[in-house]
Amino acid sequence: MTLVATSVAAVLFLALPLAVTDEYYLHVFVGILYFAYMASAWNIVCGYTGQLSLGHSALSGIGGYISTLLLINAGLTPWIGMFIGAVCATGVGVLVGWPCFRLRGPYFALTTIAFAEILRIWTENTEEIFGVELRGAQGLSVPLKGHAPALFQFDGKVPYYYIIIAMLVGVMAITWWMERSRMGFYLKAIRADQDGAEALGVNSTRYLLSAMAVSSFLTALGGSYYAQYFRYINPERNMGLDLSIELALMGIVGGQGTVLGPVLGAFLLTPAGEITRATLGGKFPGLHLVIYGLVLILAMLFLPKGLIQPIRRLLGRKSAASRESEPAAA
Amino acid sequence: MPLLEVKGISKSFGGLQAVKSLSFAVEPGEILGLIGPNGAGKTTAFNMIAGYFPPDTGQIRFKEENITGLRAWDISHRKIARTFQLSKPFGDLTVLENVMVGGFHHQGSRAAARRKAEEVLGFLGMTERLGTEAHNLTVVDRKRLELARCLATDPELLLLDEVVAGATPAEAVAMMEIIRRIRDMGVTIIMVEHVMRVVMGLSHRVLVLHHGETIAIGEPQTVSRDPVVLKAYLGDRYGRA
Numbered sequence: 001m002t003l004v005a006t007s008v009a010a011v012l013f014l015a016l017p018l019a020v021t022d023e024y025y026l027h028v029f030v031g032i033l034y035f036a037y038m039a040s041a042w043n044i045v046c047g048y049t050g051q052l053s054l055g056h057s058a059l060s061g062i063g064g065y066i067s068t069l070l071l072i073n074a075g076l077t078p079w080i081g082m083f084i085g086a087v088c089a090t091g092v093g094v095l096v097g098w099p100c101f102r103l104r105g106p107y108f109a110l111t112t113i114a115f116a117e118i119l120r121i122w123t124e125n126t127e128e129i130f131g132v133e134l135r136g137a138q139g140l141s142v143p144l145k146g147h148a149p150a151l152f153q154f155d156g157k158v159p160y161y162y163i164i165i166a167m168l169v170g171v172m173a174i175t176w177w178m179e180r181s182r183m184g185f186y187l188k189a190i191r192a193d194q195d196g197a198e199a200l201g202v203n204s205t206r207y208l209l210s211a212m213a214v215s216s217f218l219t220a221l222g223g224s225y226y227a228q229y230f231r232y233i234n235p236e237r238n239m240g241l242d243l244s245i246e247l248a249l250m251g252i253v254g255g256q257g258t259v260l261g262p263v264l265g266a267f268l269l270t271p272a273g274e275i276t277r278a279t280l281g282g283k284f285p286g287l288h289l290v291i292y293g294l295v296l297i298l299a300m301l302f303l304p305k306g307l308i309q310p311i312r313r314l315l316g317r318k319s320a321a322s323r324e325s326e327p328a329a330a
Numbered sequence: 331m332p333l334l335e336v337k338g339i340s341k342s343f344g345g346l347q348a349v350k351s352l353s354f355a356v357e358p359g360e361i362l363g364l365i366g367p368n369g370a371g372k373t374t375a376f377n378m379i380a381g382y383f384p385p386d387t388g389q390i391r392f393k394e395e396n397i398t399g400l401r402a403w404d405i406s407h408r409k410i411a412r413t414f415q416l417s418k419p420f421g422d423l424t425v426l427e428n429v430m431v432g433g434f435h436h437q438g439s440r441a442a443a444r445r446k447a448e449e450v451l452g453f454l455g456m457t458e459r460l461g462t463e464a465h466n467l468t469v470v471d472r473k474r475l476e477l478a479r480c481l482a483t484d485p486e487l488l489l490l491d492e493v494v495a496g497a498t499p500a501e502a503v504a505m506m507e508i509i510r511r512i513r514d515m516g517v518t519i520i521m522v523e524h525v526m527r528v529v530m531g532l533s534h535r536v537l538v539l540h541h542g543e544t545i546a547i548g549e550p551q552t553v554s555r556d557p558v559v560l561k562a563y564l565g566d567r568y569g570r571a
Contacts (some may be wrong), residue, residue: 047457077505098545132358182434185430185431185434186431188420188422189420192418192419192422193418196414196479197431198401199380199412199414200410200479200482201410201432201435201483202403203405235520323471
């Protein structure tokens, strides 16, 4: 059943560019898939451990800026630059997480917001550092090289579409694998009761930091993708609070701590945000944020485990839990 | 050679001296009861042994190794397991998954952790509840589940904090039987307990704490007739009698 559904979805998504030839619609799909990828990366630390990050945009920004700066200043292809950016973001993510994960309470959420905002404000007000042009709030443009696959630049949107599909499948596969491994069990145990988990030998600091590292790495890759796709990056869009909140919202509304939840959240909220921005954005700027807020309140009230919960029940699978208790599994 | 040796550990919280120079030793295979009125320092003593906070002074040795000040997970890897006074199962995981968290202790593979968990749940007679989400369990089943999680880590020393609290008399008897069988497997046990019938019935020796200090240690019959103990529990009038 799951296998059939997955195969059908895979075929549909792979064939989509054949049916959708209008660049605009393809662009919308790339946007949805990008958010699905980013929300899934966020989910690895926040969904599974219950530690809320509202600063993941900083990691995306670090990835995007580093890969772009390396291309501009050193001519290094973003295919490599994105991994350098991801390694740097991983280091930053672990440094931010380290002191917080030793404490109990909302410190991680507060620290991530503060860190991301400081980084954004600093970037917006920095024209140049050590001779490297950052161009402040204006942002950086990726130098155009025409059709240059080796430099992550393509004609048309179809290649970008397939790249983000591959990235999304990758992050989902990592999540799926993690959920079934010792690490997934430990993270969920920490989320439910950190003291209880530690009594069973779980080094909570180490596992929280591992999850943060994986999540930071993947988020930064997404940031680089975004910069290369739009060929433009600025502090507001690529490391602003809006992006952090959107990722968290998609994860929470869709269903935290599940493989499909954040993807579902992105598929619902990205178009909703796009439509409200397009139709009402001119008259009531910021209205999409009000709507996001309402959606979050409703989701918390009626579906605290996310939209994935009723869908699973519909499919007769109460949770990942019930699979574990089928006699012949594993 | 004692399995666990506690030498003069103390802990104070602000002005409150929760445990004052506590010393005792536990022999392999023994059940030691830790009793005392509320606030006597029993759970504080457990928290120090299990690595939840370090003692202010003193030393804790397990199998001749100094384990004072190690973190909870390191203590767990030295084969000391504990239950909590307030059982908080990993609520959105099933019974089986809860115990698998303990089962991953020694084996990284999911299949091995699962085998271990099924074995332990079978031992505790919880096989029919494998797929139940833990937050749906009764208080007594939560206690049993917590015990199962501990056993899945293959402990040599088990610290039980009020495992029969909230149980009916019949359930308490069943729990006593389980504790006896765990001891028969070779696990050494220290139990904090308020239900005297249980602690007196199971323990080889009983240690009585009062205001953080040891006021008596010995066989259950001797301790229960000790005037100092009676006074601590029941007040001056009974102590003199």
